[in-house]
Amino acid sequence: xxxxxxxxxxxxxxxxxxxxxxxxxxxxxxxxxxxxxxxxxxxxxxxxxxxxxxxxxxxxxxxxxxxxxxxxxxxxxxxxxxxxxxxxxxxxxxxxxxxxxxxxxxxxxxxxxxxxxxxxxxxxxxxxxxxxxxxxxxxxxxxxxxxxxxxxxxxxxxxxxxxxxxxxxxxxxxxxxxxxxxxxxxxxxxxxxxxxxxxxxxxxxxxxxxxxxxxxxxxxxxxxxxxxxxxxxxxxxxxxxxxxxxxxxxxxxxxxxxxxxxxxxxxxxxxxxxxxxxxxxxxxxxxxxxxxxxxxxxxxxxxxxxxxxxxxxxxxxxxxxxxxxxxxxxxxxxxxxxxxxxxxxxxxxxxxxxxxxxxxxxxxxxxxxxxxxxxxxxxxxxxxxxxxxxxxxxxxxxxxxxxxxxxxxxxxxxxxxxxxxxxxxxxxxxxxxxxxxxxxxxxxxxxxxxxxxxxxxxxxxxxxxxxxxxxxxxxxxxxxxxxxxxxxxxxxxxxxxxxxxxxxxxxxxxxxxxxxxxxxxxxxxxxxxxxxxxxxxxxxxxxxxxxxxxxxxxxxxxxxxxxxxxxxxxxxxxxxxxxxxxxxxxxxxxxxxxxxxxxxxxxxxxxxxxxxxxxxxxxxxxxxxxxxxxxxxxxxxxxxxxxxxxxxxxxxxxxxxx
Numbered sequence: 001x002x003x004x005x006x007x008x009x010x011x012x013x014x015x016x017x018x019x020x021x022x023x024x025x026x027x028x029x030x031x032x033x034x035x036x037x038x039x040x041x042x043x044x045x046x047x048x049x050x051x052x053x054x055x056x057x058x059x060x061x062x063x064x065x066x067x068x069x070x071x072x073x074x075x076x077x078x079x080x081x082x083x084x085x086x087x088x089x090x091x092x093x094x095x096x097x098x099x100x101x102x103x104x105x106x107x108x109x110x111x112x113x114x115x116x117x118x119x120x121x122x123x124x125x126x127x128x129x130x131x132x133x134x135x136x137x138x139x140x141x142x143x144x145x146x147x148x149x150x151x152x153x154x155x156x157x158x159x160x161x162x163x164x165x166x167x168x169x170x171x172x173x174x175x176x177x178x179x180x181x182x183x184x185x186x187x188x189x190x191x192x193x194x195x196x197x198x199x200x201x202x203x204x205x206x207x208x209x210x211x212x213x214x215x216x217x218x219x220x221x222x223x224x225x226x227x228x229x230x231x232x233x234x235x236x237x238x239x240x241x242x243x244x245x246x247x248x249x250x251x252x253x254x255x256x257x258x259x260x261x262x263x264x265x266x267x268x269x270x271x272x273x274x275x276x277x278x279x280x281x282x283x284x285x286x287x288x289x290x291x292x293x294x295x296x297x298x299x300x301x302x303x304x305x306x307x308x309x310x311x312x313x314x315x316x317x318x319x320x321x322x323x324x325x326x327x328x329x330x331x332x333x334x335x336x337x338x339x340x341x342x343x344x345x346x347x348x349x350x351x352x353x354x355x356x357x358x359x360x361x362x363x364x365x366x367x368x369x370x371x372x373x374x375x376x377x378x379x380x381x382x383x384x385x386x387x388x389x390x391x392x393x394x395x396x397x398x399x400x401x402x403x404x405x406x407x408x409x410x411x412x413x414x415x416x417x418x419x420x421x422x423x424x425x426x427x428x429x430x431x432x433x434x435x436x437x438x439x440x441x442x443x444x445x446x447x448x449x450x451x452x453x454x455x456x457x458x459x460x461x462x463x464x465x466x467x468x469x470x471x472x473x474x475x476x477x478x479x480x481x482x483x484x485x486x487x488x489x490x491x492x493x494x495x496x497x498x499x500x501x502x503x504x505x506x507x508x509x510x511x512x513x514x515x516x517x518x519x520x521x522x523x524x525x526x527x528x529x530x531x532x533x534x535x536x537x538x539x540x541x542x543x544x545x546x547x548x549x550x551x552x553x554x555x556x557x558x559x560x561x562x563x564x565x566x567x568x569x570x571x572x573x574x575x576x577x578x579x580x581x582x583x584x585x586x587x588x589x590x591x592x593x594x595x596x597x598x599x600x601x602x603x604x605x606x607x608x609x610x611x612x613x614x615x616x617x618x619x620x621x622x623x624x625x626x627x628x629x630x631x632x633x634x635x636x637x638x639x640x641x642x643x644x645x646x647x648x649x650x651x652x653x654x655x656x657x658x
Contacts, residue, residue, distance in 0.1 A: 025266030026313060028259065031306070037255035039303040040245070048246075048386055051119055051183050060389040064373040065120040071375040072117030075110050076129060080136035085158055088146045092156045095469030095615070097147040104145070104169065107137060108176055109379035115180050116377060116385075118187075127184075127191055134180065134195060138202045143170035147467070151217065164206045166216055168232060171239035172380055174207040178246040179382045203247055208257070211240060220267040225501060230440035231284050233268040234291035237261050241295055242383050245302050258299075265295055269315070276318025277413025279439035281339020281463075282326050286346055289319040291381075293353045298383060308356075317357045323350060324365040325408040326417060329425040329455020334417060336433055336448065338441035338464035341457070341623055345369050348388040351395050361403035368400040407517050409510045416510055418517035418542045425455030430542040434505030434521045437497060444477060444484040444497040446505050446526035449540045451548050451648060456586040458594060459488060459648070460567050462628060465619035479616055486610075486630060489523070491563045492556065495531040503527070507537075517542050532557035547649035559638035564603075564646070566596075566631040569624045574605045580631065581651060593651035596631075602644060603633040 031039065049056030081103050091097045111133040118126040142149065142159035144167035151167065154160035164170070181188065181199045188195045210216070218232035241261050248254040269292065278285045296316075299307040310316050323345060326334040335341040347369040354362030373392075377385040388395075406422035408415075414434030420427030432449035441464070451459040462481040464471075470479060477499055480486050484497035497503060508521040518541035524533040534555040541549045554562075574580045578600040585591040598605075610628040612621055620628065633646075 025263065026269055026310060026316075027307070028262040028266045030309070033252075033255050033259045036258055037251050039306050040251065040254055040258065041302060042249070042251070048179065048182060048383075050185065051122060052186060054122070057119060061373070061392040062120075064389055064392065065116060067372075067374050068113055068376055069117045069120040072113045072126060075113060076126070078110055078129060080107060080132050082136075083140055083142075088142065088149070088158055091146040091149070091469055097145060097467070097469075100146040104140075105379055107133065108173060109376055111137065111180065112176060112379055112382055112385070113376040115183065119183065124187065127187060130180070130184070131188075131191055131195060134177065134199065137173060137177065138198050143173040143206055145169050147469070147472075153214075164210050166207055166210050166236060166240070168235055170206055171236040171243075174203045174243045175239035176379070176382050177203060178243040179386070182246045200247060203243060207240065207243060208248075211260075219264045221271075225438060227438055227440070227501070228271040229268045231280060231288035231291060234265060234289075234295060235287045237265050237268075238291050238294035238298065238381065238383070242298050245298070261295075265292070268292065272315065272319065273410070273412035274315050274318065275410040275412040276315060276320070276322045277410040277415055278319075278322055279337065279413060279435065280441045281335055281337045282323060282333040282343050283335065283339030284337075284441065285323050285343075286349075289322060290346065290349055290353065292316075292319060293349070293356075294381065294384065297352065297356075297387060311356045311358075317359065320353045320357050320362055321359060322410075324362055324403050325405055325410075326415070326431070327365075327402065327404065328417075328429050328431065328450075328452050330402065332452065332455060332457065334415070334431040334450065335461050335463045336415070336435075336445060337439060337443050340619075341460070341463055346384065347371070348391065348395055349384055351398060352387065352391060361401075363398050364401040365403055367395070367398040368402050370395065370398075370400065407512050409512070409519075411508075411510070414505060414508050414519075414521070416517065416519040416540075418512065420542075420544050427545060428453060428542055428548060429455070430517070430540060430548050432519045432540040434508040434519070434523075436501055436504035437499045437526060438501035438503075442499060443482050443487065444499055444503070444526070445487045445489065446484075446497060446503065447489050447521060447523035447536075447538050448484075448487045449550070450488070453584065453592070453594070454589070456584075456589060457569060457624075458582065458584055460569055460624065461488070462486060462567055462620055463623060465616040467619075468616050471616065480610070481620060484526075485565060486567060488566050489564075490536070490552075491565065492527065492531040492533060493560045493562075495527060497523075497526045498528045515544050532560060547647055549648075550646040552644045553642075554644075555641040556639070559640045561638055562635045564633040564644070566633075566646075568629050568631065569627055570629065571627070572607045572629050572631055574607065576600065576605075580605060595649055595651040597645075597647045597649075598633060599644065602636060602642070604636055606632045606634065608632070 083100060083103060087100045114126045114130050141161050148167035149159050150156035152165040153163055177199050181196055218229055218236060221228055244254060244257045248257060278288050280288055296307055296310050328334060332341050333343045347366045351363050351366035354366060404423050404425055406419055408417045417431045419429045429452040435446055437444050437446060448461060450461050465481060477483050485491050503526045505521040505523055506525055510519050518539055520539040522535050522537050524536045527533055534557060537553045539551040568582055570585055571583045578598055580596040582594045583591060584594050608630050610630060612626060
């Protein structure tokens with residue numbers, strides 16, 4: 001009875017504070033709690049066979065299971081490590097989360113590896129290690145990342161075990177334990193009568209009770225700045241949902257919990273851009289748009305496709321298509337905000353998403369990155385591995401092909417991508433954005449752009465480095481690569497763009513045709529009033545098979561020194577006469593010189609190599625190497641209004657002919 005009272009209160013809070021109107025939520029408005037009760041089975045048997053269902057497991061990909069099994073044999077003497085207080089406190093003391101996270105993640109990866117090995121062999125050989133792993137994880141004081149403890153009600157430091165909160169990895173852990181409990185249930189009961197009750201107790205205490213007791217920040221709009229939920233919402237919901245289906249036995253209680261999850265998911269989906277654009281960048285799509293699909297996939301398996309209607313929704317389709325619409329070349333994606341320029345797509349999941357929305361290019365994109373499964377499975381989202389095991393044979397039949405759309409315009413997200421040739425990474429690629437400076441995982445980058453050639457970088461968005469305590473603190477924009485001065489954007493009297501929803505592009509438009517594509521926008525409002533900008537009109541244009549132009553018209557309230565910044569990862573030379581050479585030399589590719597033309601009567605040029613000696617710079621070096629160059633164009637004299645032009649093309653030298 002107590003749980004029902006808590007559940008009722010939590011549902012009321014959700015409805016009052018976070019949820020859209022009943023008739024506005026695509027997922028939560030379809031079925032009543034009573035209807036959900038009739039749709040949900042006693043257990044999620046369609047998605048996960050129990051270990052005794054050998055016929056069911058015979059339909060899984062045996063090659064994948066065997067590869068994991070051979071890896072698990074090396075783990076039979078694995079010693080389950082502890083996570084002591086000092087390791088947890090390291091994040092608060094020095095900003096380091098990596099040691100704690102690496103041990104925590106490794107424990108879960110090993111447990112999943114052992115689980116599937118026992119499924120494959122079914123002889124009980126791995127049960128001792130599985131029991132040790134379950135017990136060790138249940139004994140942990142905190143299931144999440146040490147970097148997320150500061151989001152709990154007790155604040156930073158050591159976790160308050162009497163008041164757990166649900167972060168990404170506590171939800172992941174709950175689902176991993178729920179899957180293990182469900183699949184190995186009969187074996188665990190024979191092993192010890194205390195294992196399954198302990199799992200149920202910990203999941204209830206760490207997952208179910210906290211999500212019912214109060215509204216976590218990821219459930220709805222931010223109380224601080226009104227921003228919509230980010231990837232935490234669908235990511236956590238997917239694990240919360242699967243855990244609910246596997247662990248809650250009472251049909252009414254299960255239906256009420258699923259109903260709440262659907263309401264929380266609608267807080268993510270309803271305000272999501274209609275164009276499907278992920279403002280966190282493609283590196284986060286796997287945890288955002290793809291995680292939304294995780295929820296739909298789990299729901300459809302559990303209810304006999306009662307949520308299949310969602311795949312007909314154009315927004316859902318666009319959310320899926322986004323991942324290949326922002327691809328630059330085989331190994332590069334448009335990496336605005338904190339996203340990495342190199343994205344390792346979960347190919348089987350992308351394929352299933354494409355299959356369900358009936359998008360052949362998306363399925364072909366996924367097939368291009370198809371690879372044989374070797375070793376252990378990922379410790380994240382165990383249900384993805386389960387779905388992969390049972391759809392791999394169908395996936396293998398799809399033709400591999402990268403779509404490379406010629407032009408993509410996302411009007412809500414204000415992102416444009418364009419290239420020389422449809423279906424090919426050869427030649428020029430231009431990606432540019434408008435947007436605002438309160439986007440999720442934001443960088444101050446309104447009006448930023450990137451230029452690639454033959455699918456490889458020329459002018460870049462540096463992107464994010466390694467996360468530390470500083471990354472998500474009030475000092476976030478002190479990190480150089482988060483500030484506009486280290487993007488391909490201007491500064492006025494040394495004033496950079498400001499963070500916040502009000503600092504945005506205006507009058508954003510796209511034009512295009514057979515021979516060109518361009519985006520035009522006014523970036524004046526991305527800067528504080530101190531910059532004194534009346535207007536700053538920027539047009540970024542690809543002239544197909546020719547060059548890229550950056551045109552600017554500006555007016556300021558008073559004469560000011562202005563700078564334009566460009567970022568590259570190659571050596572740069574300037575002849576002082578309006579021609580700057582970028583020595584484009586990606587690994588394994590013949591060097592090509594590119595020429596950037598500018599007006600030397602307007603600009604003086606300086607080039608600086610960025611010093612990278614801090615912990616947060618490690619991620620930058622992994623992506624781009626250590627040769628990041630910032631090109632600074634500083635106005636020769638103070639100006640109040642004017643026009644500038646930058647044209648990037650291949651330098652007309654013999655060694656550039658190919």
